[in-house]
Amino acid sequence: MTQTTGPKGLSRRQLLSRATAAGASFVVGTGFMAAKDAAWAMETSALKPETFATLVQMARDIYPHDKVGDEYYVVAVKGYDTPEAAGGIEAGIAALNAAAQGKGHASYLDAAWERDRVDILRGMEDSAFFQQIRGGLVTGLYNQKAVWPIFGYEGSSFEFGGYIDRGFNDINWL
Amino acid sequence: MAAPFDLNDDSVVVIIGTGAGGGVLANELAQKGVSVVALEAGGRHLPEDFINDEWESFGQLAWLDPRTTSGDWRVAKDFSGLPAWIVKSVGGTTQHWAGASLRFQEHEWKAATTYGNVQGASLLDWPIDAAEMDPWYTKAEDKLGVTRTGDRPGLPGNNNYKVFEAGAKALGYKEVHTGRMAINSDENRDRAMCQQTGFCFQGCKWGAKWSAGYVDIPQGEATGNLEVRSQAHVARILHDDTGKVTGVEYFDADGNLQMQKARVVCVAGNSFESPRLLLNSASSMFPDGLANSSGQVGRNYMRHMTGSVYAVFDKPVRFWRGTTMAGIIQDEARHDPSRGFVGGYELETLALGLPFMAAFLDPGAWGREFTSALDEYENMAGMWIVGEDMPQETNRVTLNHDVKDQYGLPVANVHFDDHPNDIAMRNHAYKQGAAVYDAVGATRTFPTPPYPSTHNLGTNRMSENARDGVVNKWGQTHDIANLFISDGSQFTTGAAENPTLTIVALAIRQADHLASELSKGNI
Numbered sequence: 001m002t003q004t005t006g007p008k009g010l011s012r013r014q015l016l017s018r019a020t021a022a023g024a025s026f027v028v029g030t031g032f033m034a035a036k037d038a039a040w041a042m043e044t045s046a047l048k049p050e051t052f053a054t055l056v057q058m059a060r061d062i063y064p065h066d067k068v069g070d071e072y073y074v075v076a077v078k079g080y081d082t083p084e085a086a087g088g089i090e091a092g093i094a095a096l097n098a099a100a101q102g103k104g105h106a107s108y109l110d111a112a113w114e115r116d117r118v119d120i121l122r123g124m125e126d127s128a129f130f131q132q133i134r135g136g137l138v139t140g141l142y143n144q145k146a147v148w149p150i151f152g153y154e155g156s157s158f159e160f161g162g163y164i165d166r167g168f169n170d171i172n173w174l
Numbered sequence: 175m176a177a178p179f180d181l182n183d184d185s186v187v188v189i190i191g192t193g194a195g196g197g198v199l200a201n202e203l204a205q206k207g208v209s210v211v212a213l214e215a216g217g218r219h220l221p222e223d224f225i226n227d228e229w230e231s232f233g234q235l236a237w238l239d240p241r242t243t244s245g246d247w248r249v250a251k252d253f254s255g256l257p258a259w260i261v262k263s264v265g266g267t268t269q270h271w272a273g274a275s276l277r278f279q280e281h282e283w284k285a286a287t288t289y290g291n292v293q294g295a296s297l298l299d300w301p302i303d304a305a306e307m308d309p310w311y312t313k314a315e316d317k318l319g320v321t322r323t324g325d326r327p328g329l330p331g332n333n334n335y336k337v338f339e340a341g342a343k344a345l346g347y348k349e350v351h352t353g354r355m356a357i358n359s360d361e362n363r364d365r366a367m368c369q370q371t372g373f374c375f376q377g378c379k380w381g382a383k384w385s386a387g388y389v390d391i392p393q394g395e396a397t398g399n400l401e402v403r404s405q406a407h408v409a410r411i412l413h414d415d416t417g418k419v420t421g422v423e424y425f426d427a428d429g430n431l432q433m434q435k436a437r438v439v440c441v442a443g444n445s446f447e448s449p450r451l452l453l454n455s456a457s458s459m460f461p462d463g464l465a466n467s468s469g470q471v472g473r474n475y476m477r478h479m480t481g482s483v484y485a486v487f488d489k490p491v492r493f494w495r496g497t498t499m500a501g502i503i504q505d506e507a508r509h510d511p512s513r514g515f516v517g518g519y520e521l522e523t524l525a526l527g528l529p530f531m532a533a534f535l536d537p538g539a540w541g542r543e544f545t546s547a548l549d550e551y552e553n554m555a556g557m558w559i560v561g562e563d564m565p566q567e568t569n570r571v572t573l574n575h576d577v578k579d580q581y582g583l584p585v586a587n588v589h590f591d592d593h594p595n596d597i598a599m600r601n602h603a604y605k606q607g608a609a610v611y612d613a614v615g616a617t618r619t620f621p622t623p624p625y626p627s628t629h630n631l632g633t634n635r636m637s638e639n640a641r642d643g644v645v646n647k648w649g650q651t652h653d654i655a656n657l658f659i660s661d662g663s664q665f666t667t668g669a670a671e672n673p674t675l676t677i678v679a680l681a682i683r684q685a686d687h688l689a690s691e692l693s694k695g696n697i
């Protein structure tokens with residue numbers, strides 16, 4: 001996780017979290033992106049491995065994009081794998097599993113259909129934990145530069161001379 | 175005496191804020207030989223510093239000091255600490271703005287007369303009119319280099335515009351074009367030509383778009399009559415026993431409190447900070463804040479009736495390419511109460527990058543309904559709705575004494591409730607916007623709620639009578655002869671049009687008046 005310091009000592013994390021609706025919000029560096037190997041990326045330092053795996057599934061269920069690989073969701077929530085954040089996340093995931101059990105599943109991950117997991121999440125969507133994870137994903141997932149091409153978004157264009165000669169008006173189906 | 179000026183020099187005009195209002199006023203006064211000290215809370219950011227990245231640019235330029243919100247507007251729920259998207263930088267919000275530059279329609283100067291009694295609205299006629307403003311608008315259009323005014327050609331339409339135009343024409347709309355934009359559309363001007371980079375909201379790296387920050391401020395400084403102190407946050411306006419203002423206290427870049435004397439003070443901190451500063455300057459002589467004998471400081475906050483309509487098609491649009499907002503439908507801007515509301519609205523093309531689209535398309539939403547929309551990002555088109563909202567006395571900026579900024583000063587609380595007229599107009603616009611896209615084969619449309627306010631108006635409004643507002647037709651406060659308001663907070667009503675051309679025209683006019691009064695010794 002990068003923590004570039006902005007003007008007046010506000011870290012980027014602070015500014016982004018002020019800008020997004022609720023909860024913590026992580027700015028994600030590209031450092032993890034080398035980790036195409038999901039097994040490596042799933043290694044944890046502060047969270048229990050099954051907690052982290054559940055968190056990654058939860059992230060995908062909140063913002064499901066079938067064409068976006070797991071590694072991007074891993075990166076999006078990797079920032080919670082710290083000693084400071086771990087307590088809250090363990091508690092949140094425990095509550096998620098308890099909610100799953102209340103609906104007849106052994107655990108959240110054990111609910112095999114997305115609709116069942118979404119049903120569990122709907123039941124807790126007003127909780128601070130859910131809002132923390134969802135709010136963080138808005139930047140944690142969609143502000144990863146490596147994700148942009150999957151959606152076709154081209155990002156910075158100045159260095160390529162803008163789009164004046166690169167298709168700003170190339171639509172051909174109207 | 176040439177700039178820089180001494181802190182004890184009480185012959186200078188002090189301007190607070192260097193955006194559309196303050197930045198233009200500073201340059202115009204300097205051109206006329208008036209000595210000006212402009213104090214700007216933000217730093218200096220030039221085109222080479224701008225970043226083609228939405229969140230990074232936001233972190234670089236946006237105003238992020240704390241503010242609080244209340245009221246029934248959705249922004250208070252979705253972005254409770256961020257009621258507005260405005261800039262803290264030399265050049266103010268003209269660094270981020272899109273450049274849409276429209277004149278008010280004639281009747282919009284006389285909203286109370288034209289619309290009649292609208293329950294719950296505190297409508298008032300401006301003490302000036304279209305004829306009075308016409309020459310100032312022309313000067314403003316020339317300064318900003320507005321396309322489709324003077325001899326300036328329009329911009330070419332980008333992909334987003336082409337979809338928008340085709341839909342508009344299919345619906346029978348007549349006034350459809352690539353907008354009147356403060357963006358250079360040809361090679362032969364003092365600014366570069368637009369290269370269609372598509373990051374107008376992040377500061378134009380080519381300098382093709384007008385900004386007070388890199389156009390007016392350097393021009394003013396070149397005269398030797400303007401000193402700009404950046405990272406100078408004004409905390410309080412001071413006055414003497416006769417009730418005239420004498421100077422300001424500000425925190426400099428190192429956080430030290432300084433005092434600058436002044437002959438005249440002009441406040442141009444945008445519509446939250448300007449009333450906040452007047453309120454934070456309360457004294458034993460003015461216990462309710464400066465220039466507030468009417469009780470109107472902070473009231474009648476307007477933000478335009480806004481919203482967006484995005485649409486998905488079965489083929490690519492790539493709407494992020496090219497100018498962010500160069501496209502307009504003006505047919506709905508008329509006043510036509512048969513539609514179920516007074517006033518009108520404009521439809522303007524708008525594109526967001528993927529990061530902002532994720533944050534703003536439907537704040538708080540999740541699940542496949544939301545993500546399946548983003549999956550079609552490449553096939554999206556978009557437009558922004560901007561219409562006249564009703565001024566209401568209770569929509570207001572007040573001091574929140576429970577929350578302090580980094581200087582220990584109470585922050586602004588922004589209270590806003592939608593007026594029924596705003597809601598009726600928004601619903602009409604959502605329908606029309608969707609119809610535009612449906613007419614060219616949209617497979618899905620999205621009535622997207624308002625973002626944090628980019629247009630902030632009316633909290634120190636202009637009025638004929640002192641009891642109805644804060645400033646007279648020159649932007650001079652009714653209560654204090656050498657205290658002026660020079661930004662969008664002067665607006666009596668908001669009209670349907672994006673406000674900046676009018677802010678600039680008023681600033682040019684105010685400079686003319688102020689320079690003449692100063693030379694006559696009247697102030």
Ligand SMILES: Cc1cc2nc3c(=O)[nH]c(=O)nc-3n(C[C@H](O)[C@H](O)[C@H](O)COP(=O)(O)OP(=O)(O)OC[C@H]3O[C@@H](n4cnc5c(N)ncnc54)[C@H](O)[C@@H]3O)c2cc1C
Pocket residue numbers: 190191192193194195196213214215216259260261262263264265266267268270271272273274275276375406407408409442443444445447448451499628629630660661662663672673674675677
């Ligand atoms: C993304 C975006 C797009 C926009 N597009 C358009 C458009 O296309 N057309 C249009 O007409 N308008 C547009 N706008 C709106 C336009 O930018 C504003 O209406 C305009 O800049 C407001 O001018 P102002 O002088 O009132 O305030 P600003 O331009 O905001 O300037 C105020 C300045 O005062 C400074 N300041 C505040 N308080 C203090 C203090 N206490 N001490 C010192 N300095 C202080 C601030 O840092 C700021 O620099 C857009 C805005 C945004 C955010």
Ligand code: SF4
Pocket residue numbers: 162357367368369370371372373374375377378379380381382383496497498
């Ligand atoms: S599209 Fe044009 S005006 Fe906008 S940022 Fe790019 S060059 Fe500047």
